[in-house]
Amino acid sequence: MYQKFIITLIIISSSLAHDVKSSNETGHISFGVSQTGLEFTKNLMIKTAISNLIPLNLPDIEQSVQIPLVGKVKMVVSNIVIYDVEVVKSVVQSGDMGLTIVASGATADLRFDWSYTYSTWFFDISDSGVASVKVEGMEIGLTLGLKNEQGTLRVSPLDCGCYVNYLSIVLDGGASWLYQGIVDFFSEDIAYAVEDTITDKVKEAVIQLDSVIQSLPKQVSFGDTAALNVTITDGPIMSSTSLLIGIDGLFTQIGNEVTSGRSGNSLLSSGSVCNNPMKMVAISVHEDVLNSASLVYFNANKISWIVDNLPDQKLLNTSGWRFIIPKLYKQFPNDGMSLNFTILSPPTIKVENEGIVATVKSDVFINVLDAGKVIPVACITMDIEASGFAGISSNTLAGGINLSKLTMSLKWSNIGTLHMTLVQTAMSTLLKKIIVPVVNLRLRVGYTIPDFHGYGLQNTSIIYGDSKIIVCSDVAQIYEYVPHRILS
Numbered sequence: 500m501y502q503k504f505i506i507t508l509i510i511i512s513s514s515l516a517h518d519v520k521s522s523n524e525t526g527h528i529s530f531g532v533s534q535t536g537l538e539f540t541k542n543l544m545i546k547t548a549i550s551n552l553i554p555l556n557l558p559d560i561e562q563s564v565q566i567p568l569v570g571k572v573k574m575v576v577s578n579i580v581i582y583d584v585e586v587v588k589s590v591v592q593s594g595d596m597g598l599t600i601v602a603s604g605a606t607a608d609l610r611f612d613w614s615y616t617y618s619t620w621f622f623d624i625s626d627s628g629v630a631s632v633k634v635e636g637m638e639i640g641l642t643l644g645l646k647n648e649q650g651t652l653r654v655s656p657l658d659c660g661c662y663v664n665y666l667s668i669v670l671d672g673g674a675s676w677l678y679q680g681i682v683d684f685f686s687e688d689i690a691y692a693v694e695d696t697i698t699d700k701v702k703e704a705v706i707q708l709d710s711v712i713q714s715l716p717k718q719v720s721f722g723d724t725a726a727l728n729v730t731i732t733d734g735p736i737m738s739s740t741s742l743l744i745g746i747d748g749l750f751t752q753i754g755n756e757v758t759s760g761r762s763g764n765s766l767l768s769s770g771s772v773c774n775n776p777m778k779m780v781a782i783s784v785h786e787d788v789l790n791s792a793s794l795v796y797f798n799a800n801k802i803s804w805i806v807d808n809l810p811d812q813k814l815l816n817t818s819g820w821r822f823i824i825p826k827l828y829k830q831f832p833n834d835g836m837s838l839n840f841t842i843l844s845p846p847t848i849k850v851e852n853e854g855i856v857a858t859v860k861s862d863v864f865i866n867v868l869d870a871g872k873v874i875p876v877a878c879i880t881m882d883i884e885a886s887g888f889a890g891i892s893s894n895t896l897a898g899g900i901n902l903s904k905l906t907m908s909l910k911w912s913n914i915g916t917l918h919m920t921l922v923q924t925a926m927s928t929l930l931k932k933i934i935v936p937v938v939n940l941r942l943r944v945g946y947t948i949p950d951f952h953g954y955g956l957q958n959t960s961i962i963y964g965d966s967k968i969i970v971c972s973d974v975a976q977i978y979e980y981v982p983h984r985i986l987s
């Protein structure tokens with residue numbers, strides 16, 4: 500029920516890194532929401548609030564009233580239900596205190612059961628029926644306080660009110676005196692009941708939302724190796740046009756609480772900006788985030804990659820290396836081969852103006868597969884530098900890499916001295932023509948970005964520079980989310 504609220508909050512928590520002054524933040528991922536994003540969020544919140552609120556039951560109202568010519572009548576208005584609310588106009592304003600949302604000119608439709616009893620000298624008289632009420636010119640305002648309490652976002656209803664301007668009642672049946680009686684004696688009570696109940700419910704919803712947020716974990720797991728620390732470190736910072744929040748954003752290894760490289764880079768301070776201020780959200784990711792992931796995966800796996808199957812299998816046959824390493828062919832003629840790329844240290848990742856640059860230091864073991872045995876015959880140390888870029892199209896993150904630099908040296912060899920220039924040329928061809936295309940094939944297919952209950956990124960652009968990747972995007976509904984699809 501409150502999922503959409505949370506998403507909304509997540510969206511709110513993302514803001515454009517405009518006009519934020521430098522401070523000592525430590526967050527590595529920051530989210531910004533622009534005014535356009537706040538408008539979207541507000542509309543979503545109002546839509547969610549209404550669908551969560553209605554049907555809304557109001558307490559019964561009872562009155563004993565003196566009606567001219569009839570006498571003392573006991574009237575009861577019960578089963579009062581607001582079954583529809585419409586908001587014509589609404590505004591959102593972010594400020595020091597929080598977010599203020601005002602819905603004005605709202606209308607509500609209610610229905611209720613009426614009944615009355617009174618006694619004459621001879622009889623007890625009673626009657627009952629239904630009535631409908633139209634509430635017009637209703638104004639509902641909420642100031643949502645947002646603050647960071649020990650790394651968790653707290654929301655509170657700082658100020659909340661509802662005001663009913665005008666209300667019209669239509670009775671279905673009943674005596675004519677009853678109509679005036681209900682209007683005279685109940686319309687104010689009904690208006691107050693509407694005002695009080697809506698105010699209470701909105702407050703209640705915010706408090707419930709807060710408890711849902713409190714129950715969220717401070718880490719988000721990625722598979723069973725890495726977890727992203729989502730502790731809030733900066734903000735929320737609210738200006739009149741945007742909202743900004745920063746999270747720790749570094750990866751830690753699950754089951755191993757030690758994190759290194761917590762350098763305290765400031766994301767918010769440098770005022771990263773989307774080229775297009777109309778974009779709803781900006782998400783800024785520092786290269787430290789990528790490096791922390793690199794470190795975690797490296798520590799967890801001591802990454803090594805065996806290449807024993809290539810489209811051009813000649814390259815994995817000693818005969819293919821006959822003229823480059825003659826001694827290899829002489830010692831192991833026509834044998835199969837494999838290459839064992841073992842990464843020696845966590846790949847370092849830098850975000851430059853042109854894109855992402857990854858540097859990997861690896862040992863490549865050249866193995867010969869001879870009579871079912873794997874015989875390492877030589878080892879080459881390689882420094883590989885690859886540049887890459889990423890793009891987001893609908894809900895897919897895709898990209899590509901290019902080999903930009905390759906240096907290598909021989910570590911040891913059982914097959915004599917290698918002509919490193921020849922080996923380098925061969926390896927470089929292998930990487931460029933075979934390995935990079937294989938990696939790119941996977942990257943081009945891309946990875947699906949999870950949607951938030953039907954909402955996803957749209958019109959996304961990615962900007963690189965200043966050690967950061969900045970994703971600028973709109974948010975849109977990509978499908979209708981049905982929360983209880985499985986149950987119903």
Ligand SMILES: *[C@@H]1O[C@H](CO)[C@@H](O)[C@H](O)[C@H]1NC(C)=O
Nearest residue numbers: 520521522523524763765768
């Ligand atoms: C950052 O922190 C240092 C020491 O804690 C302080 O001297 C400096 O003024 C702070 N800078 C900002 C911009 O707050």
Ligand SMILES: *[C@@H]1O[C@H](CO)[C@@H](O)[C@H](O)[C@H]1NC(C)=O
Nearest residue numbers: 525728730732747751756758
């Ligand atoms: C998560 O980040 C916060 C703030 O930077 C830090 O204090 C906390 O130790 C981190 N938690 C883990 C498990 O690394």
Ligand SMILES: *[C@@H]1O[C@H](CO)[C@@H](O)[C@H](O)[C@H]1NC(C)=O
Nearest residue numbers: 816817818819833834835836
């Ligand atoms: C290596 O290549 C030679 C010549 O093409 C072939 O006879 C031999 O079967 C190949 N060895 C393996 C293990 O594929």
Ligand SMILES: *[C@@H]1O[C@H](CO)[C@@H](O)[C@H](O)[C@H]1NC(C)=O
Nearest residue numbers: 803804805839840841864873
């Ligand atoms: C690859 O090389 C590393 C480092 O020597 C070694 O630990 C690993 O077992 C090798 N993998 C295979 C499948 O040969």
Ligand SMILES: *[C@@H]1O[C@H](CO)[C@@H](O)[C@H](O)[C@H]1NC(C)=O
Nearest residue numbers: 886887888898899900901902
């Ligand atoms: C790789 O380089 C080629 C030629 O310079 C270029 O056309 C291509 O777009 C680059 N690809 C990536 C993924 O950077």
Ligand SMILES: *[C@@H]1O[C@H](CO)[C@@H](O)[C@H](O)[C@H]1NC(C)=O
Nearest residue numbers: 779956957958973974975976
């Ligand atoms: C995406 O961009 C197009 C063209 O600028 C615009 O019409 C559309 O509304 C945008 N989508 C969202 C969700 O803002």
